[in-house]
Amino acid sequence: MATKASEQQSVRDLLRAVPENELFALASVDPDATLGVKNKAAARELATIGAELGDLQARLHAEGSRSVLVVLQALDTGGKDGTIKHAMSGLNPQGVRVTGFKAPTKTELSHHFLWRIRRALPGPGEIMIFNRSHYEDVVVPMVRRTLPDRAIARRYQEINEFERRLLESGTHTVKLFLHISYDEQRARLLRRLRDPARRWKFAANDIKERGHWDEYQAAYDAAITASSTEVAPWYVVPANHKWFRNWAVSHILTEVLTEMQPKFPKPQLNIGKLVKKLEPDPKGFETKRRRRSTADPAGR
Numbered sequence: 001m002a003t004k005a006s007e008q009q010s011v012r013d014l015l016r017a018v019p020e021n022e023l024f025a026l027a028s029v030d031p032d033a034t035l036g037v038k039n040k041a042a043a044r045e046l047a048t049i050g051a052e053l054g055d056l057q058a059r060l061h062a063e064g065s066r067s068v069l070v071v072l073q074a075l076d077t078g079g080k081d082g083t084i085k086h087a088m089s090g091l092n093p094q095g096v097r098v099t100g101f102k103a104p105t106k107t108e109l110s111h112h113f114l115w116r117i118r119r120a121l122p123g124p125g126e127i128m129i130f131n132r133s134h135y136e137d138v139v140v141p142m143v144r145r146t147l148p149d150r151a152i153a154r155r156y157q158e159i160n161e162f163e164r165r166l167l168e169s170g171t172h173t174v175k176l177f178l179h180i181s182y183d184e185q186r187a188r189l190l191r192r193l194r195d196p197a198r199r200w201k202f203a204a205n206d207i208k209e210r211g212h213w214d215e216y217q218a219a220y221d222a223a224i225t226a227s228s229t230e231v232a233p234w235y236v237v238p239a240n241h242k243w244f245r246n247w248a249v250s251h252i253l254t255e256v257l258t259e260m261q262p263k264f265p266k267p268q269l270n271i272g273k274l275v276k277k278l279e280p281d282p283k284g285f286e287t288k289r290r291r292r293s294t295a296d297p298a299g300r
Helices: 004-008 011-015 039-063 080-087 136-144 149-168 182-194 205-210 213-227 242-260 271-278 285-295
Strands: 067-074 096-100 127-131 171-179 234-238
Touching (some): 011 242, 039 242, 067 080, 080 127, 080 171, 136 149, 149 171, 149 213, 171 213, 234 242
Parallel strands (some): 067 127, 096 127
């Protein structure tokens, strides 16, 4: 890789959430950080990464036995949509699905909280992107105090077991938290309000939720601490700078797929025999066939 940061360590190593003394804190991550990467260098590198990501996806799709689940979490205006649009632009849409999870419906509430998640999991060879995820079902109840602590703790145990079994079945989970600052969120909300083309994304409830900023930070601290495991670690991506966010996410996905080493299948074919059948016919039968076809389009 061309950048200083990625030459020294993998981007995953640099952005992996590693709880210190068994407790992770978002406050320990600077949302303005760029790891020494420069904007112009990142832009040039994105094109190369996109091509590499596309090749790895093609191999994963052709292999047809494993899959990738990308979990995107962030506070309002954190950049989930932009990440899907820009950081993952090298992916072939035929092999990618995106699913968003908002507040559960009455039907969804009547089932186990992971029911709707299981219904949306990627199939063999697919990359599935969750725009919000099962983590909404632990973070939001913690902020709004709609579930007791013991119930939330039990859900984390179920999530960790769920993600462990996903890996055992061939689905690699990539969990990304897009980390922005309080001031950056304010600036982005104001841009939405002032831009008619973006205003539709603004909801009055956004202001109310912003009032719970500290509670959400604490809830994500707890979520990342409880569920950043060896089989499904969290990566906290500084996201105040959108160009760096895109660069980092592209690198993380490329590193994960490279480590998976997907391979094109090797079908049992007699290549020489098949090629010979497609070579020009030295006895002229192909020429005679074309003449017959031209004289009688129906082939009689």
